[in-house]
Amino acid sequence: MNMNVTLPGSTGLQFKNPILTASGTFGYGVEFAPYGDLTSLGGIVVKGLSLEPRAGNPMPRIAETPCGMLNAVGLQNSGVETFITEKLPKLPTDELPVIANIYACDPAEFGELTAVLAAEKGIAAIEVNISCPNVREGGILFGQDATLAARVTEAVKKAAGDKPIIIKLSPNVTDITTIAKAVEGAGADVISCINTLSGMGVDIRTRKPLIANVIGGLSGPAIKPVALRCTHQVCKAVSIPVIGMGGIASAEDVLEFILVGAHAVQVGTSNFLRPDFSFRLVKELEQLMEKMNITDLEEFRGSLKL
């Protein structure tokens, strides 16, 4: 059985299986090391990094919703330098593709951040969060405007050297294909989609929003149909490889995203179902492929009958 994934094009990105963990839901990887073998995963995308340390949004930051959750963690992190000196060395980067997820307030800062990471051997690729709906200073705008999205992509690409860059799209747009085409045109090597849906919750007893930031990002199985639709549309619109995500909670779900054309997937909120979720998923995918007689994922990929 071949679960190996090689992204086409000049990226050189290879994963031993299509299951990666999504940014913000798997910490810096080390938190999950007691629950499974990190190197059994296709790859991990670490929590969003910024140039300077950030305190993130006020509490409460998370709330459970039907088949999902809202979050407005707001990119709390101790800055890219601390990541490189303290977290990255703890990861088995030789055997595990570690992807840095980055966030910044303007294209120049995106470039600066990329340059710092581009110098790191242990980083397999850079995923650019142009879609975070949580940080007020313009966070939502890059991902919702084709011109801005392209500008960020160019800035990152210029600074990335030979590191592949992945642009992560927001579903909170009228037409996701416009943005997808814009970032492809601006030099993105890979697209990942989707980030969270813009949502909200309130407590009728305290009469306050469930999360201090009022509006947060909805994730989990609840959004899977939207994520699958976006992945399908983006796969048809662009020719660069696509990493799909949103609500994946079973091996069947993984194959659904691959069926509509994704090369790989990321698992987010389901890591909270149990901390060994992603490790188990790799094994379950193998079993399911066996049961379904899928010997090669590339053959199955995009074979949706329309």
Next chain:
Amino acid sequence: MNMNVTLPGSTGLQFKNPILTASGTFGYGVEFAPYGDLTSLGGIVVKGLSLEPRAGNPMPRIAETPCGMLNAVGLQNSGVETFITEKLPKLPTDELPVIANIYACDPAEFGELTAVLAAEKGIAAIEVNISCPNVREGGILFGQDATLAARVTEAVKKAAGDKPIIIKLSPNVTDITTIAKAVEGAGADVISCINTLSGMGVDIRTRKPLIANVIGGLSGPAIKPVALRCTHQVCKAVSIPVIGMGGIASAEDVLEFILVGAHAVQVGTSNFLRPDFSFRLVKELEQLMEKMNITDLEEFRGSLKL
């Protein structure tokens, strides 16, 4: 206890409680008569009507998803004339506000359809579906473009006589407040939101989409956080009354929408949990208000602490 709702402005719309049933999920009302007293509801919105009979989309049209469902029923209906002669007379319109939900392919047809309904005493208001993502001939466009949405609103308003018109918004847009303001400016009496989210499902064994139309509308508790966010944003953006909906599955949910500013709500997918769902919900809301010491909904409405 006062559960009575009077919509402000010139609409004259009154409901004995804030719970209405959503278009497409409660048939023509009569289907649910064996399970409860229709006149105990705040009102009902009937299945979408078109000028001519329509066969709707091919099968399969519906699929279950985590905490929700996809549908692409595609406005199967036997035309407005048959509705008026065969369905409407069966409803207790003296005691129950019956709202007609309409769909058309261009502003002129919207106007024509409205004119037919405006002449009917038994119709309390007309809800305009500018947001149906299911019908390919432009259905999605009216709701996703402020200018088109305003044009439809004007056409309907002109033909409606003194019937209140309710414009139903789609969440599948970058900024729902732009559309909300446009339809308010064009003469809408009330806004209802939200219609379904654009989504998709696939069957990995048959390799086919779960619904024949490929893309369908996601509804149910899964989308509640998105619906609440949209309702909150629209309530802040316009000064006409708003009817909220999307995933309501409990009396607490009803109060959540009212807390962010909605005057009334509609219950959709939850009617499939059990056919007496909406009837029970009216009683549960009364009990909950009692428990929470809410004697007047208008006082509670929009009292979210930000």
Next chain:
Amino acid sequence: MHQEQCTTLTVLDNVPFGTVSGESLFFALRIERPEWADWQPGQFVMLRPEGWALDMMWARPFSICRVSKRDLVIFFQVVGRGTKRLAELKTGDKVVVWGPLGTPFAVEDKTPTLLLAGGIGIAPLVAYAQKHPQPWNLHMEFGHRMPLNCYPFESINERITAASHLERGPDDLAHFLDLIETSIKEYAESDGLVLACGPTPFLRAVQAFAAKHGARCQLSLENRMACGVGACLGCVTKTTDKMTAKGVAAGRAQACEHGPVFWADQIVLDED
């Protein structure tokens, strides 16, 4: 005017029938008797455990297999997520049930009536054989893929004749279809009645034979359903111009309301 009711009922027991490679995939679920005035074979209930919370929103449709003074029995096969979780129901669990729903099978006391059951499609026909006023006029042909003890074949009214056919491969299937065609032809010639319930490919074959030989035939469909009461338009089947039922328009009929039992010549079966 109607008599459908929606109530929360208690599970009495949930008995596995037979096993397939060591797994129990067939169950007789026995619940408290709902307070129904009446019901007829071919009708169904919508059933949803309270424990499903909001994850799976839809109830699942099941044919009424037996109703006694004390209980309502449905017979089900595990095929997907919902039925898998139904198999976990235990004594004392609560289920929401509404029904009896839909249009039952035609009953013609004195007419020779052929019952064609495919797999789990036997469930409503067990009820039919039980309730028929003159069961000696009935004969059943039952085709199945799993071991016979997986199905309630034993509990069929002893006063009817019934034959079972295990399908182990294409040869068995061809043989069974031949046999069915021959029977349908015979019943057509004596103006008998043919009633069928089973998987769609099976129904399609029956429909074709009935058309070819001019048999009066009814088919019970198992379309995906959400509301069960005719409101959501999710379960519709295409109709032919022979459709006469009141309220059917635009060439589409709700299987939950105008079916699940339809006259074979009034509907077009979907591709899948």
Next chain:
Amino acid sequence: MHQEQCTTLTVLDNVPFGTVSGESLFFALRIERPEWADWQPGQFVMLRPEGWALDMMWARPFSICRVSKRDLVIFFQVVGRGTKRLAELKTGDKVVVWGPLGTPFAVEDKTPTLLLAGGIGIAPLVAYAQKHPQPWNLHMEFGHRMPLNCYPFESINERITAASHLERGPDDLAHFLDLIETSIKEYAESDGLVLACGPTPFLRAVQAFAAKHGARCQLSLENRMACGVGACLGCVTKTTDKMTAKGVAAGRAQACEHGPVFWADQIVLDED
């Protein structure tokens, strides 16, 4: 390096404690013993029934109340949707459990140690009293609103002294807080240790008294949690510049990893 594990365990029983207006709101949930090498009082587990499917995605955090050769016991109060469904757990049901998690209470064998418990906050302190090497150095003050038989007060290690205080209204509360302040002052003077667990307003009072009288004090927080392992950053608490724990940055510490037990002077309690 770590010893946390995630396993699916079987519920042994789920015993209601006392009742409030006829309703059972407090339960001792007993499950199979996980294969842990070791654990310490103040640590907790994340627990999620398999039956929740996908509706509620998060496990719920509960203090470890007792671990024996055969079982792990947690003690919980019904407060919302999740705990309501936990109350429905029956013998034989499966739960996913990971732990032991977090930083435990400090143990200083010979130091006079004051245990302050508010309501269900008694759970980890039951474990503390049980495991302490020199329990005669411990004293507990327990404030509660529901009848005493709702809580595992009886099962507290007999070798410690403990007083309970029923809070029927504002007067009782004021009295209880006075008593607590006096005790904290005493323990501060003898360089004792003060350990508190309970609702946030209670912790806030304890924190203020400890600051005022210079007591060495630890608080156990009950922040909302999703992952339980320090990854999601959903459970953070603000820290003061006295915070010394390794890896805490940007003035925020995960309660699941660097807590739930914190030194009172190292954190800022949130407004709600």
